[in-house]
Amino acid sequence: MQQSGQMGMQDDMSMQASKDIVEVAMSDPRFSTLVSLVQKAGLVDTLKGPGPFTVFAPTNDAFAKIPKKKLDELMNNPDKLRSVLLYHVINMKVTASDARTMPAPTAAGAQLSVKTSMRGGMKSVMVDNAKVIQADIMASNGVIHAIDTVLMPKMNKMGKQRSARMR
Template sequence: MNNVWTAYNVLQAAAPTAPEQKMKDIVDTAVSAGGFNTLVTAVKAAGLVDALKGAGPFTVFAPNDAAFKKLPAGTLDAVLKDKNKLTDILTYHVVPGKMPASDVAKQRSLKTLEGKPLSVDASGGNVMINDARVIQADIMCNNGVIHVIDSVLLPK
């Protein structure tokens, strides 16, 4: 349990705080952050903008632009052309409900909107979602929360 709190405290130190009245929805938060251009492009291509602007609440494990660059050459282009596969991948990054880092770190697995579970490991001072490391936690939005991850999650 000590490792869970260590990981949570590390993530909390990096998490920005925003005044409640200035919170935006998940999509607008990602757009204004500037580091999620590829993710926003993918969300638009999949037709998921309205869903992620909806009431939710949602917990999004959001790969940043650097995470998408780690994909093998041609993977992103191929997926952007296959709306069904793209939708599966994107909804695999979303969990129903608003789960701050303190709640995520207590879990062993999380069921995604795509239907398959994500594994959670909060040992060793990091929070891992499958093989992706949470690099920034608790970006609060008016319809959920974003946790930034360093790799794209691919459903098996």
């Protein structure tokens, strides 16, 4: 996870921390596809709730990697769309400094695999097959981490999400 050295970043982060997850995402053009899908799935009120939440937020570039046919199918299946989006949410606040290699239970009921490593003195975080490209976008009810790939929960043959078993 990279830290920005730009002047004014602290002021921007302070102002964002007074906004909830949805408002912060709406104010960042990189998340316009995510915001429209959250609205379509009826998850706005959920993500405006008290939290705390950690949202691994795919950027517009991440959504562009999904073939159009698959994205259209997802958009036309509200239950599946909701499940995929909730797979990006953890019901606790996990900042970059708190992140460690671990399974993380999602709001969809499945487990994400979080892996951390140090590269060149910088902490790198992977969530399933996605790389965190910007960490710690603070909100009043949690934190957003921008990711480069849309996370897809593993589905069983019946099309239902499988939840990971505790071992």
